[in-house]
Amino acid sequence: MLTAIEKQEIDHEISLVPYKRASVIEALKIVQQHRGWVSDESVEAIADYLEISAAEVDSVATFYNLIFRRPVGRHVILLCDSISCYVMGYRALYKALEEKLHIHMGETSADERFTLLPNACLGCCDHAPALMIDKDLYSDVAPAMLDDILKKYA
Amino acid sequence: MERPLTKNIHPDRPPLNLKEYEMTGGYAAVRKVCGGMSPAALQKLVQDSNLKGRGGAGFNTGIKWSLIPMGDQAPHPKYLIANADEMEPGTFKDRLLLEGNPHQLIEGMILAAYAIQAEISYVFLRWAYHKAADLLRKSIQEAYDAGYLGRDILGSGFHLDMYLHTGVGRYICGEETALLNALEGKRAMPRAKPPFPQISGLFGKPTIVNNVETLCCVPHIVNNGADWFKGLSYSEDGGTKLYGVSGKVKRPGTWELPMGVTMRELIEEHAGGMKNGFGLKGVLPGGASTDFLTTQHLDIKMDYKSVTAAGSRLGTGTMIVMDNGTCPVGFVHNLQHFFAQESCGWCTPCREGLPWVEKILLSLEKGEGTPEDIELLKMHTQLLGPGNTFCALAPGAMEPLQSALKYFHEDFEKHIEYKKCPYD
Numbered sequence: 167m168l169t170a171i172e173k174q175e176i177d178h179e180i181s182l183v184p185y186k187r188a189s190v191i192e193a194l195k196i197v198q199q200h201r202g203w204v205s206d207e208s209v210e211a212i213a214d215y216l217e218i219s220a221a222e223v224d225s226v227a228t229f230y231n232l233i234f235r236r237p238v239g240r241h242v243i244l245l246c247d248s249i250s251c252y253v254m255g256y257r258a259l260y261k262a263l264e265e266k267l268h269i270h271m272g273e274t275s276a277d278e279r280f281t282l283l284p285n286a287c288l289g290c291c292d293h294a295p296a297l298m299i300d301k302d303l304y305s306d307v308a309p310a311m312l313d314d315i316l317k318k319y320a
Numbered sequence: 321m322e323r324p325l326t327k328n329i330h331p332d333r334p335p336l337n338l339k340e341y342e343m344t345g346g347y348a349a350v351r352k353v354c355g356g357m358s359p360a361a362l363q364k365l366v367q368d369s370n371l372k373g374r375g376g377a378g379f380n381t382g383i384k385w386s387l388i389p390m391g392d393q394a395p396h397p398k399y400l401i402a403n404a405d406e407m408e409p410g411t412f413k414d415r416l417l418l419e420g421n422p423h424q425l426i427e428g429m430i431l432a433a434y435a436i437q438a439e440i441s442y443v444f445l446r447w448a449y450h451k452a453a454d455l456l457r458k459s460i461q462e463a464y465d466a467g468y469l470g471r472d473i474l475g476s477g478f479h480l481d482m483y484l485h486t487g488v489g490r491y492i493c494g495e496e497t498a499l500l501n502a503l504e505g506k507r508a509m510p511r512a513k514p515p516f517p518q519i520s521g522l523f524g525k526p527t528i529v530n531n532v533e534t535l536c537c538v539p540h541i542v543n544n545g546a547d548w549f550k551g552l553s554y555s556e557d558g559g560t561k562l563y564g565v566s567g568k569v570k571r572p573g574t575w576e577l578p579m580g581v582t583m584r585e586l587i588e589e590h591a592g593g594m595k596n597g598f599g600l601k602g603v604l605p606g607g608a609s610t611d612f613l614t615t616q617h618l619d620i621k622m623d624y625k626s627v628t629a630a631g632s633r634l635g636t637g638t639m640i641v642m643d644n645g646t647c648p649v650g651f652v653h654n655l656q657h658f659f660a661q662e663s664c665g666w667c668t669p670c671r672e673g674l675p676w677v678e679k680i681l682l683s684l685e686k687g688e689g690t691p692e693d694i695e696l697l698k699m700h701t702q703l704l705g706p707g708n709t710f711c712a713l714a715p716g717a718m719e720p721l722q723s724a725l726k727y728f729h730e731d732f733e734k735h736i737e738y739k740k741c742p743y744d
Contacts, residue, residue, distance in 0.1 A: 182483065183504075183505075183523075184523050187505055188503075188504050188505040188523075189505055190505040191488060191502065191505050192505070194488070195486075195488060225507060226505065226506065226507055229490065229507040229508065229664075230487075230488035230489055230490055230508075231488070231489035231490060232447055232488045232489040233488055244448070247654070247657075247658075248409035248410070248608070248654070248658060249409045249410050249604075249608055249640055249651065249654055249655055249658070250409070250410050250566040250567060250640055252650075252651070252654045253566075253567050253568065253640070253641075253642065253643070253646050253651070254566075254567070254568070285448070285489075286407060286409065286489070286491060286658060286661070286662065287407055287408070287409040287410065287411070288448050289406055289407075289411065289412045289414075289415045289446070289448065289449065290412060290415075291409075291410050291411070291412045291564070291566035291572070291638070291640070292412055292564065292565075292566050292572035292573045292574065293572070294566060294572075298448060301450045303448075303450075303451075
């Protein structure tokens with residue numbers, strides 16, 4: 167079931183496009199914003215609300231990198247693995263994060279504090295390597311800086 | 321040297337708000353056009369300036385606009401879209417313009433929309449650019465409040481609405497027809513052309529998609545004229561260009577320079593040369609999907625024609641430098657991992673071929689390769705090349721691979737001979 171506030175926000179998006187189905191990406195973003203991820207039940211609720219099939223909603227949800235179809239931790243670390251960061255030290259950064267958080271790419275730490283995900287180019291190539299935690303961008307990151315960065319996120 | 325696009329961008333202070341932007345001459349071009357310039361005259365002006373699309377394709381912007389239906393019989397609404405989905409690995413130029421001077425983009429969009437008589441415009445912004453999203457939302461509202469957007473702009477009878485759409489992450493959204501599908505709430509798969517977006521674009525209506533940097537040039541062309549714009553350049557392509565350098569150079573960064581500066585000037589002067597202890601081995605001149613150039617090409621001009629003549633593409637103009645301490649096989653494997661992951665999966669050669677290329681490169685990098693693998697890779701550069709796939713993603717992926725096989729073949733062979741990566 168979608169909440170009243172979710173419906174209200176989706177209704178606004180529907181008002182901007184010629185037909186309901188066109189707001190499916192916005193609807194997925196809205197649900198994820200409120201719940202952290204998009205469950206099977208949410209996919210069905212969005213499908214009902216937009217009058218399309220759940221399979222169609224899921225085909226869109228699973229196509230895009232940043233719609234989460236599994237639960238994520240309280241904070242999501244997006245580690246840039248594209249070419250400039252690769253040249254400038256991405257591998258050392260990944261290794262350090264694995265050791266500190268005891269997780270590999272795509273996993274969530276046991277305390278559900280962090281999920282670690284690879285991310286294509288963050289557009290920060292002149293200050294590589296880079297990573298993003300939630301909405302915060304960190305650039306010129308060295309493994310030695312990670313403790314100070316991570317402790318900001320409870 | 322004039323730097324029209326970046327002269328009001330100062331990294332140490334917030335971008336200009338509407339009033340400050342107006343005090344530097346901002347929105348004068350909108351006033352000029354709304355004061356009586358015809359859409360046809362604006363299209364002609366931009367065509368004459370020889371502004372070419374800065375997203376990578378390098379097509380004349382005025383000619384692109386001229387293919388849209390005009391007049392009473394034209395379908396409506398028409399759409400103008402700013403492609404701000406900057407996601408080509410190694411590219412970080414549009415972020416500077418979006419974060420540094422959002423009103424310049426909005427003004428360019430109003431002018432482009434006027435030229436094609438569009439009534440709805442979108443900024444298609446990549447998800448990761450949170451700062452740009454906040455700035456654009458605020459600036460679009462300021463433009464509405466000042467009467468530069470909305471109904472009957474400056475009493476001209478021209479209406480334009482503008483919306484910000486943030487994507488949810490997929491490289492293929494940068495391809496203009498895939499971007500249209502994403503805006504329609506679909507999977508971002510490219511569309512067959514024809515029909516071109518000018519005829520049947522967003523929601524089946526006439527649509528123009530322009531890159532951020534391209535649109536930011538338009539106010540300056542309107543204010544100063546086509547000849548002035550052409551005069552900014554060292555080459556026959558008009559204007560300045562935002563160039564970037566990343567990799568192991570002393571001062572990585574972005575600079576607005578005359579179109580056609582040399583690769584040597586960019587790397588040695590602006591980027592300060594290689595970091596101590598590193599030598600230059602290769603350069604991707606315009607993003608991940610462009611062919612390698614090497615030290616023999618340092619004196620070529622960074623314009624569309626010269627880079628093409630040297631066997632690569634200007635692309636986005638943001639170059640990635642490969643130093644002599646970085647393994648070319650590992651470098652190219654990283655690129656192919658990206659392209660394999662970002663393939664939309666629609667056509668078989670791209671969906672199936674790119675993961676195979678990635679796997680072959682990984683086995684080479686681990687010292688498990690055979691001489692036949694090099695032949696297999698060469699074969700794939702043909703099979704996934706132009707004409708064999710639905711869109712330009714796989715052919716773009718093959719550009720750095722085919723040129724790496726050409727310029728760095730010894731590195732590939734050493735991985736097979738030594739049964740390990742010689743750079744480890």
